[in-house]
Amino acid sequence: MPVxxxxxxxxxxxxxxxxxxxxxxxxxxxxKGKRQDLTLIVSDVDCHAAxxxxxxxxxxxxxxxxxxxxxxxxxQVRAIVANAGNANAGLGEMETVWGKQLIEAGADAAGVDAxxxxxxSTGVIGTPFPIERIQANMFEAADSxxxxxxxxxxxxxxxxxxxxxxxxxxxxxxxxSYTLTGIAKGSGMIHPNMATxxxxxxxxxxxxxxxxxPMLKRVANxxxxxxxxDGDTSTNDTLYLLSSGIGLGHAPLSDTxxxxxxxxxxxxxxxxxxxxxxxxxxxxxxxxxxxxxxxxDARTVGRAVAVSPLVKTAFAGSDANWGRILSAVGNSGVAxxxxxxxxxxxxxxxxxxxxxxxxxxxxxxxxxxxxxxxTISLDLGMGDASATIWTGxxxxxxxxxxxxxxx
Amino acid sequence: MPVxxxxxxxxxxxxxxxxxxxxxxxxxxxxKGKRQDLTLIVSDVDCHAAxxxxxxxxxxxxxxxxxxxxxxxxxQVRAIVANAGNANAGLGEMETVWGKQLIEAGADAAGVDAxxxxxxSTGVIGTPFPIERIQANMFEAADSxxxxxxxxxxxxxxxxxxxxxxxxxxxxxxxxSYTLTGIAKGSGMIHPNMATxxxxxxxxxxxxxxxxxPMLKRVANxxxxxxxxDGDTSTNDTLYLLSSGIGLGHAPLSDTxxxxxxxxxxxxxxxxxxxxxxxxxxxxxxxxxxxxxxxxDARTVGRAVAVSPLVKTAFAGSDANWGRILSAVGNSGVAxxxxxxxxxxxxxxxxxxxxxxxxxxxxxxxxxxxxxxxTISLDLGMGDASATIWTGxxxxxxxxxxxxxxx
Numbered sequence: 001m002p003v004x005x006x007x008x009x010x011x012x013x014x015x016x017x018x019x020x021x022x023x024x025x026x027x028x029x030x031x032k033g034k035r036q037d038l039t040l041i042v043s044d045v046d047c048h049a050a051x052x053x054x055x056x057x058x059x060x061x062x063x064x065x066x067x068x069x070x071x072x073x074x075x076q077v078r079a080i081v082a083n084a085g086n087a088n089a090g091l092g093e094m095e096t097v098w099g100k101q102l103i104e105a106g107a108d109a110a111g112v113d114a115x116x117x118x119x120x121s122t123g124v125i126g127t128p129f130p131i132e133r134i135q136a137n138m139f140e141a142a143d144s145x146x147x148x149x150x151x152x153x154x155x156x157x158x159x160x161x162x163x164x165x166x167x168x169x170x171x172x173x174x175x176x177s178y179t180l181t182g183i184a185k186g187s188g189m190i191h192p193n194m195a196t197x198x199x200x201x202x203x204x205x206x207x208x209x210x211x212x213x214p215m216l217k218r219v220a221n222x223x224x225x226x227x228x229x230d231g232d233t234s235t236n237d238t239l240y241l242l243s244s245g246i247g248l249g250h251a252p253l254s255d256t257x258x259x260x261x262x263x264x265x266x267x268x269x270x271x272x273x274x275x276x277x278x279x280x281x282x283x284x285x286x287x288x289x290x291x292x293x294x295x296x297d298a299r300t301v302g303r304a305v306a307v308s309p310l311v312k313t314a315f316a317g318s319d320a321n322w323g324r325i326l327s328a329v330g331n332s333g334v335a336x337x338x339x340x341x342x343x344x345x346x347x348x349x350x351x352x353x354x355x356x357x358x359x360x361x362x363x364x365x366x367x368x369x370x371x372x373x374x375t376i377s378l379d380l381g382m383g384d385a386s387a388t389i390w391t392g393x394x395x396x397x398x399x400x401x402x403x404x405x406x407x
Numbered sequence: 408m409p410v411x412x413x414x415x416x417x418x419x420x421x422x423x424x425x426x427x428x429x430x431x432x433x434x435x436x437x438x439k440g441k442r443q444d445l446t447l448i449v450s451d452v453d454c455h456a457a458x459x460x461x462x463x464x465x466x467x468x469x470x471x472x473x474x475x476x477x478x479x480x481x482x483q484v485r486a487i488v489a490n491a492g493n494a495n496a497g498l499g500e501m502e503t504v505w506g507k508q509l510i511e512a513g514a515d516a517a518g519v520d521a522x523x524x525x526x527x528s529t530g531v532i533g534t535p536f537p538i539e540r541i542q543a544n545m546f547e548a549a550d551s552x553x554x555x556x557x558x559x560x561x562x563x564x565x566x567x568x569x570x571x572x573x574x575x576x577x578x579x580x581x582x583x584s585y586t587l588t589g590i591a592k593g594s595g596m597i598h599p600n601m602a603t604x605x606x607x608x609x610x611x612x613x614x615x616x617x618x619x620x621p622m623l624k625r626v627a628n629x630x631x632x633x634x635x636x637d638g639d640t641s642t643n644d645t646l647y648l649l650s651s652g653i654g655l656g657h658a659p660l661s662d663t664x665x666x667x668x669x670x671x672x673x674x675x676x677x678x679x680x681x682x683x684x685x686x687x688x689x690x691x692x693x694x695x696x697x698x699x700x701x702x703x704d705a706r707t708v709g710r711a712v713a714v715s716p717l718v719k720t721a722f723a724g725s726d727a728n729w730g731r732i733l734s735a736v737g738n739s740g741v742a743x744x745x746x747x748x749x750x751x752x753x754x755x756x757x758x759x760x761x762x763x764x765x766x767x768x769x770x771x772x773x774x775x776x777x778x779x780x781x782t783i784s785l786d787l788g789m790g791d792a793s794a795t796i797w798t799g800x801x802x803x804x805x806x807x808x809x810x811x812x813x814x
Contacts, residue, residue, distance in 0.1 A: 057743050057745060090758075396803055396806050398806075399720055399803050
């Protein structure tokens with residue numbers, strides 16, 4: 001069960017885009033007709049596009065093809081084709097061939113050039129990719145293309161996700177109204193065969209690819225790269241951003257700061273949905289790091305706390321174990337002054353400048369850690385940079401799922 | 408229950424050294440008389456000494472005092488004083504004072520200069536250090552000093568360890584016979600309040616401190632730094648090596664290679680005992696990395712596999728999940744060629760040069776992962792360097808202990 005996940009408002013259509021899905025039985029022919037597992041996102045005009053990919057050295061075919069397409073056609077992207085049920089990864093040379101065939105099938109059905117199509121695959125690793133079952137149903141996806149199909153797409157990219165993830169926003173810039181809609185999948189790196197993180201964001205705000213690419217990298221660093229369920233990343237992790245605005249005839253935005261803020265908020269919302277849906281997660285914890293020498297340091301410290309099994313089990317056990325948190329900070333590799341650190345849980349000061357705070361009472365700490373949502377604040381006292389990380393706890397349930405579950 | 412831990416032969420006395428213990432009730436006065444928690448190791452002559460300490464940025468008083476003593480008196484060390492039950496850490500300024508008082512009490516009882524005494528503390532963090540209870544019983548420890556008391560010392564430094572850990576070896580060099588005896592404590596970084604790793608090794612092999620220090624660093628990198636229960640390190644982790652040989656009148660060894668090999672084997676044996684005693688560990692897994700560009704790369708890759716919660720839960724579930732192992736390699740940060748990697752479990756070839764091996768059968772992999780002891784071999788195909796890491800699995804029991812246990 002996701003932690004404290006409010007019901008989502010319906011996703012908004014985005015001018016220029018149509019979305020379709022189909023059921024192929026990618027994972028198993030027996031699933032054909034039982035669930036949608038193929039998604040086609042098509043733009044009527046050339047999109048400017050950007051992508052951010054996994055940092056794992058094992059990179060699936062869709063990641064390698066995506067980088068290639070963005071290198072040559074970042075201003076002419078026309079479609080994304082995505083399948084769930086098979087990651088097309090760990091398959092040697094055939095992987096590259098199948099990856100290309102997926103793109104070609106999507107391009108044919110969308111009626112666009114394959115050089116202008118991005119792809120994403122998620123699902124089991126090491127199982128031959130059933131390209132024929134996908135090819136056989138691609139036109140079904142194309143036939144269902146409509147502007148208001150984003151929720152269906154959010155469902156069709158799910159693997160172990162317990163709910164479909166999306167978010168929309170509308171912003172006003174220079175008197176014009178623009179829409180952003182994003183869908184995502186992922187429930188933590190539950191299972192490398194199953195738990196790729198995917199995110200696709202579409203907007204009609206007119207922004208050039210050369211601006212979008214560094215922006216998406218910054219945004220990913222403040223959203224998807226700030227979540228941690230267990231610290232691992234998958235072979236297929238992909239975030240795509242498509243902008244139809246220039247193709248629709250709008251002049252490129254001269255000031256993109258407002259848009260970047262809206263995009264950041266939207267990606268944080270999607271990333272938090274993934275944490276709330278983390279396997280075995282019973283608590284949603286925010287780690288706020290301030291006073292760092294650099295934003296990278298702040299993120300490293302926050303991640304070190306967020307991935308520590310000892311910290312995560314303390315969260316699970318409602319144990320206000322400040323020693324484990326500080327030890328994780330000390331293990332992060334970031335240069336810190338242990339006499340400068342201050343640690344709070346919500347508004348409760350626990351540890352101040354190297355000493356346990358004299359007023360701190362363990363029962364008050366325990367009461368906060370017993371909540372299903374709380375914030376750990378760490379002031380490193382080294383500078384002005386900050387970062388926020390969102391994470392979950394490590395429960396029995398995680399072990400059950402990961403030790404006993406096998407696709 | 409430790410995994411596959413054979414019964415240990417009695418530790419051997421080491422010429423020059425006497426060992427004593429006492430019961431202070433360090434953790435709680437109620438434990439006074441119930442268990443030994445104070446250890447004194449005294450040398451009748453000046454020892455050449457070396458130390459390796461935690462890499463955590465939070466460093467307890469004993470670590471800071473130990474570094475200071477080794478900087479000035481590495482050729483005149485006369486004693487180690489160690490307590491269990493309280494780490495004397497996370498206590499601000501008083502920590503330094505109490506740490507010095509511990510050393511002074513040990514020096515008084517041993518009848519040596521405090522500048523020549525090393526110390527180590529392990530136990531709860533953040534609880535005022537009960538120096539008076541230790542001072543009151545230090546002479547009891549001194550009164551019990553005998554040459555054959557190493558097993559008592561191995562018991563007295565335990566905290567959550569389920570068994571006392573030691574190892575002895577005798578080596579013949581240039582016609583002379585020398586002894587090494589080491590004791591250790593630690594059962595994985597189970598609980599930062601309780602799970603410091605300590606190791607003390609004594610020998611009468613005559614080796615100068617200037618040679619011992621870099622040697623101990625190399626040895627630690629191939630033994631204690633190659634084990635992982637959950638990847639965290641504590642504020643108090645300490646390894647000391649004391650050599651009485653020169654003080655006993657032996658000429659320093661001209662060739663120390665044989666000694667270094669014996670020391671490495673002894674420290675590996677102690678480190679493996681710690682893994683076998685890891686909380687919640689039900690399997691003992693060896694990760695052999697070969698074909699790396701450097702030994703550091705090999706160690707980084709091995710550790711990445713060993714600490715991955717996904718890999719560790721796969722071990723627990725007897726799931727021969729090669730995808731998780733390769734994904735952990737890809738996440739290690741080390742530059743790898745994914746088409747050069749070969750992966751085996753014991754003698755079973757699973758993945759070869761970027762492809763699942765055509766003869767690999769999942770049921771054969773499962774049969775190996777079902778054992779309580781097996782070896783994962785990774786050939787990176789990048790060079791000639793190698794490293795071996797020893798680790799355990801991640802079980803329900805780990806969560807139970809760490810989520811529900813609190814000192």
